[in-house]
Amino acid sequence: MxxxxxxxxxxxxxxxxxxxxxxxxxxxxxTDYVTGYNGNAQIPDDRTLLKENDTIQAEKGFMTLKEANFEPQTIVVGDIHLTIHDVKRIHLEPDYSMVDYFHQLTHKETFDFVKAYVTIENTAKETRHFSPVATLKAASGTQSFERDIYLDNISGSFAPSEKKQGNIGYITEPGDDTLTVTTSAVFDEHEQQLTKQTTFTLQP
Incomplete structure (x- = not known):
């Protein structure tokens, strides 16, 4: 018994x-939206960082997830549909081999950055030109698209019905709680402007 x-x-x-x-x-x-993403040459893959304080040690560095927002949002800019799948604030300790790359953007050895995984779709039957970020404004100041740490090649020319997916990410300072992004306008294949720029926020 x-x-x-x-x-x-x-x-x-x-x-x-x-x-x-x-x-x-x-x-x-x-996180099925990230299926097919091949990773980035500069930044460790963050797709396994799902909860606060999750960490990952990779060849390119050590990352800690500080906060995240997985509520999707779609911004419509003319014929372009920009879907934001996740927004994360991550602390990165880059590997020594990546120090030179990041010294172009910051003199700090470790730093926080905010990133978003996005899908951009051209719904038109003609080519369109678009960039998800023209400028990014935070409490510490304004950054241009050139300071994107990912460089995932998701801007520029979009063929009819073409989709591009990847990350955008920017180094932040303490107090940069909300980031206000201004997109480019949408242009046709002859570089004629079709829409005005649009703004949206990134809130981890």
Whole structure:
């Protein structure tokens, strides 16, 4: 009898553990939108950083997730649909091999940055030209698109119905809680402006 009792208790504990793990997994955000992304030459892959204080050690550096927002939003700029899938604030300790690259952008050895994984779709039947970031404004000042740390080649010419996916990311300072992004205008294949610029916010 005691043996059966202890076996019963053990089964209950195991089942409870499995249910807790399933519940925890159910609460993790979906990241299927990033399927097919081949990574970046400068920045470690952050797709496994899902909860605050998650970390990853990679060849290019050590990253800690400070906060994240997985609520998608879509910004419509004329024929261009810009979908933001995630916004994360990450602390990065770059590998020594990447120091020269980041010294062009900051003199700090470690730093925070805010990044967003985006999909950009040209819904027109003609070529369009567009950039998701022209300028980025925060409490510490304004940055141009040239200070993007990812350089994922998701700007420029979009063929009819073409989609591009990748990251945009900018080094931030303490107090840069919300980033206001101004896009480019949308241009046709003859470089004629079709729409005005649009603004949106990145809030981890």
């Amino acid at each position: 005691p043996i059966r009792f202890f076996i019963g208790i053990l089964l209950v504990v195991l089942l409870a553990g499995c249910q807790q793990k399933a519940t925890a997994d159910d609460h993790l955000p979906r």
